[in-house]
Amino acid sequence: MKKLLLLLITIFLLSACADREKQEKNGKREPAQTADKTWWKEGILYQIYPQSFKDSDGDGFGDFKGVIQKLDYIDSLGITMVWMNPFFDSPLVDNGYDVSDYRAIHPRYGSMEDFQKMLDGFHERDIKFVLDVVVNHSSDQHKWFRESRSSRDNPYRDYYHWWPAEKGEPPYRYSLFDPEGAWEYDEKTNAYYLHTFAEEQPDLNWENPKVRQEVYDIMKFWAEKGVDGFRMDAFQFASKDTTWPEFPKGHEKDFIKWYGMRPQLHEYLKEMNREVIEKYDVFAVAEGAGSTFKDAHNLVDANRKELQMAYHFESVDMSRTPEGYELSEFKEVFSRWDSAFAEKGWIAIFLSNHDNARLVNRFGNPDPEFRRVSTQMLNSFILSMRGTPYTYYGDEIGMTNIDMPDIEEYVDVDAIGKYRSAVKSGEDLDEFMRVLNYSSRENARTPMQWNDSPNAGFTKGTPWKKVNENYREINVAAQDEDPNSVLNHFRKMTRVRKENPALVYGAYQLIQKEHAEIYAFTRTYKGKKLLVLLNFTDHESGIELENLKFTGKQLINNYSTFDKPEDGIRLKPYQAVIIETE
Known part of the structure; x- marks a missing residue:
């Protein structure tokens, strides 16, 4: 009996291996990592820039009470996670990315009680909350830095990076915001301090264990209040090579390679994981993913016990000028990242955020004739790829750039x-x-367009940034009852993603990568195959598909018809279709 049982087990294992090899050969093998299902892989994230979302008190700035007023709207989108940009106390040199107190809230946003009410409101709707943590640098108004610059023997001196002037000028380092470079002379102690960003944003010294413990304590403070995750701003730059080497001329064009992902960073992330992430069962994503796939995997592969998700910039680095981008490059970038993370790790899928211009201007067509359908097509793409989709506020209604x-x-x-x-x-x-x-990222920070009343219903006062003039045509109220609107298409698409695990965990296979106008791919999971067809042009375009049989069930379509002539498929301008197939 035992011999028979062993024989049956052996046959089963050999059959499973043969099936796996067959799937690999046919390019249909489902990703091994689907066994590690979790809420942040299945989540749909909505990013809120708080000072531009909704003003409740007429001071012209968005606030927590404004978000509370719109909780049901946010819930109606079908999203499951919210990431909010910083609201900590700050001089606002960089709109809150210069923090002066990590445990206090800037008065413009409200009180800690308002924050807790907002957080509870999200949780009551089963929406997770992701906090933006800015700890590569602080504000120069933070207590730590005021103490640090007061004297060379101050206990906080080593909370930041200093270079004594008697050693001469420090080696040149590139600053993203300062054309003079990243070292700033401070007369009081006759020394230079480091700032990778603005001079008002001195870099914290992560090589100092006291600094790291301060950061972990801050994260614990917010985790104990109930936040579900952390987005680590500029974190790939946190660790520094304190030998301060001279880098080759022109290195600033590839500053991540030279300044990011220093070896000690992984030690610090493992320490953070032990101290915070594992203890509180929270999610963490770092802004940036290094300059290689190895860098990215070293950040997020589960066995390394560091972070959970890679947030790379290669997708948004396309279309930096009005000349736009090529669809061939677009396909290549997304297909390459998908392939690199098919088995291990997890990535974010996004085309816009607070640091980039509006989605439809960069990747679609903002002209009134095509704005609706091209935004719907782009939202369909984001929500049909493997990875956690990130949608920036306003993209669910097709907000556009503002002319400045x-x-x-x-x-x-x-x-x-x-x-x-x-x-x-x-x-x-x-x-x-x-x-x-x-x-410019100013394009992404204009007030949310709620209705056609003055200031788009954002505020009864004077808005901190002018409202886009097209708010009478593009707003939530106008789209809410229109079944064909960008807004309601977005709601349909989030529902489709939730109802189809193939769009979350399914294997991705690109079809006709050489096609210059249509992006076509399949997602396959547990025997179910979905075909995604996206026309990236302002005219009709066709594609021939071999060995695909349609079941006839359309999951999404931003037009009322879908043409399938005998010689192939015809897609209307910016048409997006997801259909079941075999």
Whole structure:
């Protein structure tokens, strides 16, 4: 009997291996990592820029009570996670990414009680909350830095990176916001401090274990209040090579390679995982994923016990100028990242956020004739790829860029810093402004367009940033009851994703990668295959598909018809269709 049982087990294992090899050969093997199902893989994330979302008190700035007023709207979108940009106490040099107190809330957003009420409101609707943690640097107004710069023997001196002036000028390092570089002279102690971003954002010294413990204690403070996850801002730069080597000329063009992912970073992340992530069962994603797939996997592979998700920038690095991008590049980038993470690790899928111009301007078509369908097509893409989809507020209604041709209109420290660099280097300023007007992150920060009342229903006061003039045509109220609107298509698409595990965990297979106009791929999971067809052009386009039989069930379609002539498929301008197939 035992011999027979062993024989049956052997036959079963050999059969399973043969089936797995057959699936591999046919490119249909489902990802091994699906055994590790979890809420943040199955989640749909909605990003809120708080000062631009909803103002409840008429001061012109969005606040927690404004978000509370819109909790049912947020829930109606079908999202399951919210990431909110920083609301900590801050001088607001970089709109909150310069924190002066990590345990206090800036008064413009409300009180800690307001925050708790908002958090409870999300949880009552089964929506997880992700906190934006800014700990590569602090504000120069933080107590730690005020103490650090007060004297060389202050206990907080080593909370930051200092270079004594008697050693001469420090080796040049690139600053993303300052054309003069990342070292700033401080007269009081005759020394230079490091700032990878603005001079008001000194870099914390993560090589100091006291700093790391301070950060973990801050994360525990918020985890104990009930936050479900952390987005670690600029974290790939946290660890520094404190030998301060001179890098080759032109290194700033690839600054992540030279300044990011220092070896000690992984030690610190493992320590953070032990101290916070495992203890509180929270989720964590770092802004950035290094400069190689090895870097990204070292951050997020489960066996390493560091972070859970890679958030790379290669997708948004396309279309940085008005000349746009090529669909071939778009396909190549997303297919390459999917392939690299098919078995291990997990990635975010996004095309816009607070640091980039609007989705439809960069990857779709903002002209009134095509704005609706092209935004629907892009949202269909984001919500049909493997990885956790991230949607930026306003993209669910197709908000567009705002026209700002003059530098005097800009308040963003990044835009102003880049303009100063352009002036210093003698660039063509007309060309610089043409590109800035298209690509600036100011475009992503205009107030949410709720209705066609003054200031788009965002505030009864004077908005901190002017509202886009097209708010009378593009707003929530106008789209809420329209079954064909961008908004209701988004709601349908989140429902489709939730009802079809193939769109979360299914194997991805690109079809006709050489097609210049249509992005076609399949998602396959547990015997169910879905075909995704996306026309990225403003005209009809066709594609021939071999060995695919349609069951006839359409899961999503942003047009009322779907043409399947005998010689192939015809897609209308920016048409997006997901259909069951065999």
